[in-house]
Amino acid sequence: MLESLFLNLGQHDSLSDDEQSLLGNLMTGERSFAAGQDIVASGSRPAYSTLILDGLAARYKVLADGGRQFTSLQIPGDFVDLYAFLLKTMDHGVIALSPCRVILADHSKLRSITERAPHLTRLLWLDTLIDGAIHREWIVAMGRRSKVSHLAHLFCELFVRLQVVKRTNGMSFHLPVSQAELADVLGLSVVHMNRVISALRNSGVIAWANHTVTILDWQKLQQIAEFDPTYLSMTREPR
């Protein structure tokens, strides 16, 4: 059941059997959320962190004028709020974009991992660092890439991340979001988001229908995106 988590953490360094069973002991209390529901509320002080088993979720903030911005997309094997273990207070919310099945990690147990299992601690720390690396890549995309390139980059990132946890199907993956939700990822109006999607479609590198994205030309997509996966730290080495 923790397959995705093992695939995710295990891609960076090997996970011992002991560590796998520590993780198995850590994660308890499965829950489900419907699309549109808050998984974690902004301002809350959760006593546990949440791992996605199935579904798509996103971190977000809402501004006074009602504008919403997603700050990350979370897939199976991702902790959506591991940092709440030390940050204590959530400064943003996490919403389920599709039906989500999750499992929880008590902060008290996480704490004891930091006391007793240094290597596993480093792997969990690393997981939050990659989160940060993705954030930086998003900042670059928002600030200096063309919108088409930004969208292409997002698709590259999602494809590669989904591949790690075996949620791709050939060159396709499921992306259960509306264009309005995607607009809240890129920081665009819905109308302009539609224009950008059309442009990328017309360039012939992707198809997107029925909530399924198909990459028609992976080379060219990466080229448009200037995609360099270094920031995802997908090499296996001692950490």
Added chain:
Amino acid sequence: MLESLFLNLGQHDSLSDDEQSLLGNLMTGERSFAAGQDIVASGSRPAYSTLILDGLAARYKVLADGGRQFTSLQIPGDFVDLYAFLLKTMDHGVIALSPCRVILADHSKLRSITERAPHLTRLLWLDTLIDGAIHREWIVAMGRRSKVSHLAHLFCELFVRLQVVKRTNGMSFHLPVSQAELADVLGLSVVHMNRVISALRNSGVIAWANHTVTILDWQKLQQIAEFDPTYLSMTREPR
């Protein structure tokens, strides 16, 4: 000499004398960089992490068309590349925006801290988590705030962070960057950056001359920025 680091880490939870001396033992090898020099090169695999003692630095990425985007600003007491300890390969560069004095932390020593000092490990982890929280706030600012609000938010953030490490002077702080560099923070053209700065100046909430920013109306500045410092985790509690 590690005053800023102690102030920075100590704002979140108390640092024991033992922990302070562990940190003192950790940080060795002072170096200086001139404005414009790379402190850490993109693509490198440093064997140590870098702490700013004095000066202003920034993380950045450069795109194929020459466009540059800063992803963070780093002030005294900040680790600019603590995550390189686990991420291994730098996926971006760090540049000195003003003359910088730094001190280094060998990754081997950092590793031994994770083996022997769980509480200090959590505080260092926390430091990187706040980095991530700041990234998320930047994403929101880039995507959904007006440019004037974005700039106001940046000034709020810098002021509060600089206050923690005692680098403010009343309601003023030193900001040794050109408008072109600031444009690479907000992701704007230089010309438009200038317009945005003019607008914020004309609203009467800040003055900016000789590389010194003075906040004339702190309440109104926070209001324009919709600034909520929760994401900086500035409360002292057990971590």
Added chain:
DNA sequence: ACAGTGCGCTAACATTTGATAACTCGGCGC
């Protein structure tokens, strides 16, 4: 079968942002 609804899509127009160029001003070397 029917109307209601959410979503994708497009048109027309307004506003924001970028590109290019020119002008000012102060510092600095000669």
Added chain:
DNA sequence: GCGCCGAGTTATCAAATGTTAGCGCACTGT
């Protein structure tokens, strides 16, 4: 003193992006 140069500023025009509105289609409940 003179001229160069970098930084800030402004003007003008072009391109990107937002706003408002409306259409069509698939899906849903009745």
